[in-house]
Amino acid sequence: MIGIPRIIKQFKIEGQFESASPIGSGHINDSWLVTTTPAGAPDYVLQRINHHIFTNVPALTDNILRVTRHLRQRLLCRDDSLSWFRVIQLIATRGGNHFFRDPDGNYWRLYDHVRDTTSYDVVGSPAMASEAGKAFGLFQYLSSDIEASSLFEILPDFHHIAVRLQTFRDTVHRDPAGRVAGAQSEIAFAESRVEEMHTILHLGEQGKIPLRVTHNDTKFNNVLFNRDQQAISVVDLDTVMPGYLLYDFGDAIRTGANTGDEDEADLTKVNIDLALFEAYARGYLGVVGKSLWPAETAHLAFSAKYMTYLIGLRFLTDHLNGDHYFKTGFPGHNLQRARAQFKLLQSMEEHFGEMENIILAFDSN
Ligand SMILES: Nc1ncnc2c1ncn2[C@@H]1O[C@H](COP(=O)(O)OP(=O)(O)OP(=O)(O)O)[C@@H](O)[C@H]1O
Numbered sequence: 001m002i003g004i005p006r007i008i009k010q011f012k013i014e015g016q017f018e019s020a021s022p023i024g025s026g027h028i029n030d031s032w033l034v035t036t037t038p039a040g041a042p043d044y045v046l047q048r049i050n051h052h053i054f055t056n057v058p059a060l061t062d063n064i065l066r067v068t069r070h071l072r073q074r075l076l077c078r079d080d081s082l083s084w085f086r087v088i089q090l091i092a093t094r095g096g097n098h099f100f101r102d103p104d105g106n107y108w109r110l111y112d113h114v115r116d117t118t119s120y121d122v123v124g125s126p127a128m129a130s131e132a133g134k135a136f137g138l139f140q141y142l143s144s145d146i147e148a149s150s151l152f153e154i155l156p157d158f159h160h161i162a163v164r165l166q167t168f169r170d171t172v173h174r175d176p177a178g179r180v181a182g183a184q185s186e187i188a189f190a191e192s193r194v195e196e197m198h199t200i201l202h203l204g205e206q207g208k209i210p211l212r213v214t215h216n217d218t219k220f221n222n223v224l225f226n227r228d229q230q231a232i233s234v235v236d237l238d239t240v241m242p243g244y245l246l247y248d249f250g251d252a253i254r255t256g257a258n259t260g261d262e263d264e265a266d267l268t269k270v271n272i273d274l275a276l277f278e279a280y281a282r283g284y285l286g287v288v289g290k291s292l293w294p295a296e297t298a299h300l301a302f303s304a305k306y307m308t309y310l311i312g313l314r315f316l317t318d319h320l321n322g323d324h325y326f327k328t329g330f331p332g333h334n335l336q337r338a339r340a341q342f343k344l345l346q347s348m349e350e351h352f353g354e355m356e357n358i359i360l361a362f363d364s365n
């Protein structure tokens with residue numbers, strides 16, 4: 001493999017390359033923190049882009065460039081109340097691109113490193129959930145005047161219920177790994193909720209919710225926190241593309257307001273954490289509240305159920321298909337993940353009235 005110092009030479013950095021050390025949990029891309037000399041010169045984040053998942057790197061880069069430039073521009077036109085927000089910046093190559101393809105066919109890019117920040121895998125407190133809601137809310141708010149359909153759809157039909165169901169049902173029908181008999185109750189669980197889960201798609205088709213620029217990976221560890229535990233930036237922009245805002249809100253709750261792990265085996269540990277839900281919604285709506293369309297606000301609580309269902313369905317489909325998409329740590333891992341998602345969904349169903357009331361309370365303020 002071509003060495004990191006040689007990769008860095010391709011980019012227009014300030015200072016001289018000093019060191020590179022891995023950062024992040026590395027689920028999708030590989031990332032390194034790159035330091036430079038002299039002291040005071042900026043640090044950078046080097047990433048090898050997973051071009052097996054993201055097959056169109058030029059279009060992906062173009063999406064990121066357009067959105068980050070727009071966000072920076074909008075911040076410039078604003079008063080100081082938003083000056084806490086940092087927009088990550090792609091560094092140009094010497095050839096004028098914003099990614100570099102090495103002789104082995106790997107794609108690389110470089111971002112400026114946002115100083116003195118940390119990301120966390122687990123939401124530590126309602127205060128931090130609220131901060132994350134604020135950051136994703138601001139990302140949403142600042143990108144709201146970009147014509148969403150002009151962005152490239154990086155992962156087509158990513159959250160499209162009809163497409164995902166079609167794949168699920170085809171897989172059940174074909175039973176390629178001989179696992180259908182052992183997953184009857186999960187399949188029945190998924191089938192029993194199909195109708196309700198078309199709600200967001202129908203709202204979109206009826207023009208009641210707009211297509212917007214969406215992040216599509218609103219996990220907690222994609223928020224950067226400063227030393228005072230304030231959220232100051234949003235990273236991981238690979239999946240920025242046209243979508244419904246409800247997908248982003250719902251996935252933030254699915255991943256950030258679960259009392260258990262995504263693949264928890266002990267289902268009694270898996271529940272919706274209403275305090276974290278309330279806190280995230282408070283931070284989020286504090287920024288975007290007034291700009292949402294009525295049908296968006298009215299379906300925020302539902303969106304958490306939807307995303308939990310959808311990801312559960314995808315885990316189940318992958319299990320039935322023989323585990324080709326999600327990396328598994330042990331046999332049955334994807335089935336366990338699906339069960340944990342479906343348990344989380346059940347918990348949301350039990351507390352749905354409370355979730356709706358929480359949103360309603362913010363909406364009437
Ligand atoms: N510009 C940046 N400034 C500071 N830290 C960053 C920056 N970009 C990324 N990071 C840190 O690196 C981590 C991984 O980056 P990113 O989320 O873009 O990659 P990823 O492929 O999604 O990795 P993971 O699977 O760990 O989420 C982030 O969670 C964050 O902590």
Ligand SMILES: [Mg+2]
Binds near residue numbers: 221222235236
């Ligand atoms: Mg990430």
